[in-house]
Amino acid sequence: xxxxxxxxxxxxxxxxxxxxxxxxxxxxxxxxxxxxxxxxxxxxxxxxxxxxxxxxxxxxxxxxxxxxxxxxxxxxxxxxxxxxxxxxxxxxxxxxxxxxxxxxxxxxxxxxxxxxxxxxxxxxxxxxxxxxxxxxxxxxxxxxxxxxxxxxxxxxxxxxxxxxxxxxxxxxxxxxxxxxxxxxxxxxxxxxxxxxxxxxxxxxxxxxxxxxxxxxxxxxxxxxxxxxxxxxxxxxxxxxxxxxxxxxxxxxxxxxxxxxxxxxxxxxxxxxxxxxxxxxxxxxxxxxxxxxxxxxxxxxxxxxxxxxxxxxxxxxxxxxxxxxxxxxxxxxxxxxxxxxxxxxxxxxxxxxxxxxxxxxxxxxxxxx
Amino acid sequence: xxxxxxxxxxxxxxxxxxxxxxxxxxxxxxxxxxxxxxxxxxxxxxxxxxxxxxxxxxxxxxxxxxxxxxxxxxxxxxxxxxxxxxxxxxxxxxxxxxxxxxxxxxxxxxxxxxxxxxxxxxxxxxxxxxxxxxxxxxxxxxxxxxxxxxxxxxxxxxxxxxxxxxxxxxxxxxxxxxxxxxxxxxxxxxxxxxxxxxxxxxxxxxxxxxxxxxxxxxxxxxxxxxxxxxxxxxxxxxxxxxxxxxxxxxxxxxxxxxxxxxxxxxxxxxxxxxxxxxxxxxxxxxxxxxxxxxxxxxxxxxxxxxxxxxxxxxxxxxxxxxxxxxxxxxxxxxxxxxxxxxxxxxxxxxxxxxxxxxxxxxxxxxxx
Numbered sequence: 057x058x059x060x061x062x063x064x065x066x067x068x069x070x071x072x073x074x075x076x077x078x079x080x081x082x083x084x085x086x087x088x089x090x091x092x093x094x095x096x097x098x099x100x101x102x103x104x105x106x107x108x109x110x111x112x113x114x115x116x117x118x119x120x121x122x123x124x125x126x127x128x129x130x131x132x133x134x135x136x137x138x139x140x141x142x143x144x145x146x147x148x149x150x151x152x153x154x155x156x157x158x159x160x161x162x163x164x165x166x167x168x169x170x171x172x173x174x175x176x177x178x179x180x181x182x183x184x185x186x187x188x189x190x191x192x193x194x195x196x197x198x199x200x201x202x203x204x205x206x207x208x209x210x211x212x213x214x215x216x217x218x219x220x221x222x223x224x225x226x227x228x229x230x231x232x233x234x235x236x237x238x239x240x241x242x243x244x245x246x247x248x249x250x251x252x253x254x255x256x257x258x259x260x261x262x263x264x265x266x267x268x269x270x271x272x273x274x275x276x277x278x279x280x281x282x283x284x285x286x287x288x289x290x291x292x293x294x295x296x297x298x299x300x301x302x303x304x305x306x307x308x309x310x311x312x313x314x315x316x317x318x319x320x321x322x323x324x325x326x327x328x329x330x331x332x333x334x335x336x337x338x339x340x341x342x343x344x345x346x347x348x349x350x351x352x353x354x355x356x357x358x359x360x361x362x363x364x365x366x367x368x369x370x371x372x373x374x375x376x377x378x379x380x381x382x383x384x385x386x387x388x389x390x391x392x393x394x395x396x397x398x399x400x401x402x403x404x405x406x407x408x409x410x411x412x413x414x415x416x417x418x419x420x421x422x423x424x
Numbered sequence: 425x426x427x428x429x430x431x432x433x434x435x436x437x438x439x440x441x442x443x444x445x446x447x448x449x450x451x452x453x454x455x456x457x458x459x460x461x462x463x464x465x466x467x468x469x470x471x472x473x474x475x476x477x478x479x480x481x482x483x484x485x486x487x488x489x490x491x492x493x494x495x496x497x498x499x500x501x502x503x504x505x506x507x508x509x510x511x512x513x514x515x516x517x518x519x520x521x522x523x524x525x526x527x528x529x530x531x532x533x534x535x536x537x538x539x540x541x542x543x544x545x546x547x548x549x550x551x552x553x554x555x556x557x558x559x560x561x562x563x564x565x566x567x568x569x570x571x572x573x574x575x576x577x578x579x580x581x582x583x584x585x586x587x588x589x590x591x592x593x594x595x596x597x598x599x600x601x602x603x604x605x606x607x608x609x610x611x612x613x614x615x616x617x618x619x620x621x622x623x624x625x626x627x628x629x630x631x632x633x634x635x636x637x638x639x640x641x642x643x644x645x646x647x648x649x650x651x652x653x654x655x656x657x658x659x660x661x662x663x664x665x666x667x668x669x670x671x672x673x674x675x676x677x678x679x680x681x682x683x684x685x686x687x688x689x690x691x692x693x694x695x696x697x698x699x700x701x702x703x704x705x706x707x708x709x710x711x712x713x714x715x716x717x718x719x720x721x722x723x724x725x726x727x728x729x730x731x732x733x734x735x736x737x738x739x740x741x742x743x744x745x746x747x748x749x750x751x752x753x754x755x756x757x758x759x760x761x762x763x764x765x766x767x768x769x770x771x772x773x774x775x776x777x778x779x780x781x782x783x784x785x786x787x788x789x790x791x792x
Contacts, residue, residue, distance in 0.1 A: 061452035062430035063463035063660075064728040066745050067549060067672035068454065084429035086436065087455040090549065090672060095431035157561055162554065181435060181458065183551035186530065187558045193525055193699055194562010292431075304435035304458060331561055360432040377434050 059084055068092055071117035072207050072269025080287035088118035088181045094289040101383055104293045107256055108384070111215035112288025113276050116253070116260070117207035119165075122177040122185045126199035128192075129173045131329070135191055136162070136184075138313065138330045140323035144169050149234040149249050153313035153321050154184060159335030161311045162187060164303050164318070166251060168236060168262075176262070178208065180303035207263045209272065215283045216258035223279035224248070231259075241275070242268040253290045255298035255424055293380045296389045299348060299422030306346060306377040306391045315342040315393065344374060344395045348419040351388035351407060355381035356414070363409040365392060365416065373398040376407055376416070385423050394418060427452055436460055439485035440575050440637025448655035456486035456549045462657040469751055472661045475624055476752070479583035480656025481644050484621070484628070485575035487533075490545040490553045494567035496560075497541045499697070503559055504530070504552075506681065506698045508691035512537050517602040517617050521681035521689050522552060527703030529679045530555060532671050532686070534619060536604060536630075544630070546576065548671035575631045577640065583651045584626035591647035592616070599627070609643070610636040621658045623666035623792055661748045664757045667716060667790030674714060674745040674759045683710040683761070712742060712763045716787040719756035719775060723749035724782070731777040733760060733784065741766040744775055744784070753791050762786060 062068075062085055069091040071077075083096040094115055097103055106112065124132055134141050137152040138159075144150060146169055154163040154177075163184045168176040177184060188201045211219055221229045224239050228248060231237050236249035244265055252258045263269055277285055301307050307316045313336070314322070324337055349365075362375040379390035398405060401420040407413065430436075430453055437459040439445075451464040462483055465471055474480065492500055502509050505520040506527075512518060514537055522531040522545075531552045536544040545552060556569045579587055589597045592607050596616060599605050604617035612633055620626045631637055645653055669675050675684045681704070682690070692705055717733075730743040747758035766773060769788040775781065 059429040059431055060450070061427040061464075063427055063452045063454045064726060065454065065670070065673050066727060066729055067670060068728075070729050082428070084431045086431045086433065096429075156557055183554050186551055187554035189524055190555045190558015190560075191562045192558075194559045194564075196562075302433070302435060305433050358432060359434060360436075361434055361438045 071115055072263060072266040073115040073117065073209065073273050076270055076273045077115050077287060082287070089120045089179060089183075091118040091120070093118040095292070097287055097289065100292055103288055104291045104383065106284070106286055107213050107254060107288055107291050107294055109214065110284035110286065111211065111213035111219050111258070111280060112286055113273065114210035114212060114289050116210050116290070117263075119178045119208045121204055121206045121262070122179060122188055122201060123174070123204045124177065124188060124199055124201050125174045126197075127173055128197035128199045129175055132188060132192060132197050132199050132201070133167065133175055133177070134327065134329045135331050136187070138322040138324060138327045138332065138336050140327040142326065146171055147235050147237065149236060149251055151234075151321065153316065153318045155313065155330065155332040155336070157331045157335065159312050159332035159339050160309050161303070161307050161313065161316060162309065164301065164307060164316075168247070168249065170247070176204075176206065182303065205264070205266055207266065207269065209261045209263055209276075210252045210258060211261065211276065212252045212254045212258035212288065213256045215285075216256070219276065219280045219283055219285060220259055223276060242271050244268060253300055254294055255300070256294070293382055293389070296378050296380050296391055297382055297385065297423040299391070299424065301346065301391065302378060311393070312336065312339040312342060314339050315344055315346065317346045342396070344393050345399050347392055347394045347399050348422045349376065349390045349392045349394070349405070350417045350419055351376070351379055351390050352415045352417070353388070356388045357411060363407045363412060365394065366406045366408045367398055368404070373405060382423065389423055390416075392416075439483055440631060440634040441483040441485065441577065441641050444638055444641045445483050445655060450655070457488045457547060457551075459486040459488070461486045463660070465655050465657065468660055471656055472659050472751065474652070474654055475581050475622060475656055475659050475662055477582065478652035478654065479579065479581035479587050479626070479648060480654055481641065482578035482580060482657050484578050484658070485631075487546045487576045489572055489574045489630070490547060490556055490569060491542070491572045492545065492556060492567055492569050493542045494565075495541060496565035496567045497543055500556060500560060500565050500567050500569070501535065501543055501545070502695065502697045503699050504555070506690040506692060506695045506700065506704055508695040509535075510694065514539055515603050515605065517604060517619055519689065521684065521686045523681065523698065523700040523704070525699045525703065527680050527700035527707050528677050529671070529675050529681065529684060530677065532669065532675060532684075536615070536617065538615070544572075544574065550671065573632070573634055575634065575637065577629045577631055577644075578620045578626060579629065579644065580620045580622045580626035580656065581624045583653075584624070587644065587648045587651055587653060588627055591644060610639050612636060621668055622662055623668070624662070661750055661757070664746050664748050664759055665750055665753065665791040667759070667792065669714065669759065670746065679761070680704065680707040680710060682707050683712055683714065685714045710764070712761050713767050715760055715762045715767050716790045717744065717758045717760045717762070717773070718785045718787055719744070719747055719758050720783045720785070721756070724756045725779060731775045731780060733762065734774045734776045735766055736772070741773060750791065757791055758784075760784075
């Protein structure tokens with residue numbers, strides 16, 4: 057696997073499920089929001105094939121929540137995003153670009169609305185808690201902003217519905233995409249949403265109270281008996297195929313939502329209270345954009361830093377931010393930021409990294 | 425070493441020195457501010473002995489800078505800290521607790537003043553960039569806040585002065601503790617401070633411009649010929665002996681500066697613009713405090729989560745946050761948060777963790 061060792065400490069937080077994850081044979085981790093996130097159980101390829109055919113339980117506790125509660129809750133969240141929150145239902149989940157005053161990306165979380173004045177921002181890997189606290193202080197908002205003891209556990213894969221039916225009943229299976237319902241687990245009300253960081257379908261259960269973690273984990277595995285349920289994690293190959301962007305890898309603070317291909321989440325007509333609104337109005341026609349690209353040849357090595365992209369004349373035209381060999385599509389699937397004039401379907405480019413020189417072809421769509 | 429594997433990606437940023445660090449035989453990493461931080465080169469014990477006898481070059485690029493520049497720069501930084509910045513000289517470095525409106529710790533960086541309206545906040549492991557941006561937006565401050573392309577490289581150990589004398593001359597060696605001077609390296613002005621995260625003495629060179637990283641690294645190793653210079657990193661044993669606290673391990677957002685033993689950096693008479701000022705006035709007599717403790721018996725296992733502390737009657741009285749076997753002091757050195765009534769020197773307590781039960785003795789001072 058050619059991965060270095062990770063020195064663990066209290067600073068890289070364990071999760072309510074860590075002992076179960078270890079017992080299930082976790083082989084490697086990354087860190088995310090100052091917390092351990094499993095990356096491999098059997099091999100990345102075996103985990104991939106299993107995710108697409110069965111059902112997995114994922115410890116994604118690292119998707120930490122920022123709870124925003126109080127009369128100014130919506131006002132605060134709306135300041136951070138160009139997605140209009142006015143019509144969001146109390147059981148709804150929104151994928152939202154979060155931006156600064158320059159319209160540059162700060163995070164791309166799932167926002168869960170819990171009540172009229174109460175939200176959970178389910179984070180990608182930056183301390184949005186700090187940004188929200190800074191805004192709340194600076195604008196003197198009437199809100200509380202904090203990280204609750206909530207740790208998402210994802211149930212993903214084609215057999216996720218059957219597992220959830222057995223565990224929580226048909227009513228929960230009937231939850232619509234990006235909506236949530238409330239279940240009572242271990243005597244505690246918790247929310248469960250039809251969502252998750254794969255394209256295989258499934259749910260995210262927001263464990264409320266670390267002390268219930270192992271019981272919930274065990275209950276799901278018992279419910280999954282006979283369904284080939286296995287411990288899993290966000291899969292490096294599957295998420296690239298499906299075009300699920302990773303903040304910090306594919307999206308940086310240098311990107312606008314339009315550059316990140318998230319223009320459809322920008323309601324610039326109505327979301328005028330977003331602090332980046334004016335900047336975003338000037339950014340609707342980006343000079344570069346995130347695109348799926350195919351890298352020719354056999355399996356590429358692990359990408360650990362951006363790989364420069366050049367055109368036929370050798371000019372820099374962008375970079376590749378994620379790449380993996382896809383067994384199902386029999387090619388290297390990849391995500392790149394590509395300059396205007398070079399991003400149309402079929403454009404041939406070259407990856408020009410110290411350890412890799414390959415031809416590349418821009419695609420219109422991800423592998424879905 | 426019993427460490428898991430780390431899956432690398434573009435999200436865990438490499439540094440301007442990563443190729444040199446790999447060539448020097450790095451064995452393990454942690455992650456810090458979304459970046460790789462080496463933790464072991466030979467063994468933690470060999471690195472420790474060498475740090476105390478020779479000189480090491482540390483890639484601490486992960487101490488990312490928040491640059492705050494503009495007419496309101498000092499006002500913004502002062503909002504975040506109870507340490508009075510009024511008399512800070514333009515060549516001075518301050519260790520500052522940074523707190524929220526509740527007086528709770530957000531970070532414990534070294535603040536470098538570069539000019540009247542320009543500061544670098546040299547971070548521990550949280551996105552203070554986001555907090556500062558939130559405050560700047562909310563209060564409408566006239567400042568720019570961003571992360572510059574600056575990557576600290578530390579030169580630490582008893583022979584650091586000699587290495588710096590050879591590389592940059594006696595004038596730089598004469599830099600006073602927590603002051604900085606400017607050197608010209610590779611045609612570029614950079615600052616170098618007498619500082620660093622060890623008790624062995626030395627400097628931190630703030631590499632300005634990633635493209636100069638390898639040349640600066642090589643130049644320092646050439647200057648160190650014959651001084652037994654080696655690649656190193658913050659040492660887990662030495663920093664515990666010396667009482668250098670780690671934000672996220674020893675200090676959390678639950679601590680006030682007084683609980684963290686940082687009361688001497690709280691100028692509550694004068695630093696009244698700190699947003700946590702009122703809360704801190706009520707927190708000067710803490711109900712718990714960080715203390716050095718000695719854990720009896722042979723070498724403890726690696727601590728990866730808080731170890732509960734109990735008194736003789738079995739009541740919870742705190743927890744241990746960092747621990748290591750010290751070859752020089754022939755005992756387990758450790759850092760704990762201990763409740764009032766149990767923190768005086770010589771108090772006998774018990775570590776009561778699932779994998780460890782040991783007697784513990786509270787100390788007055790760290791091992792220095």
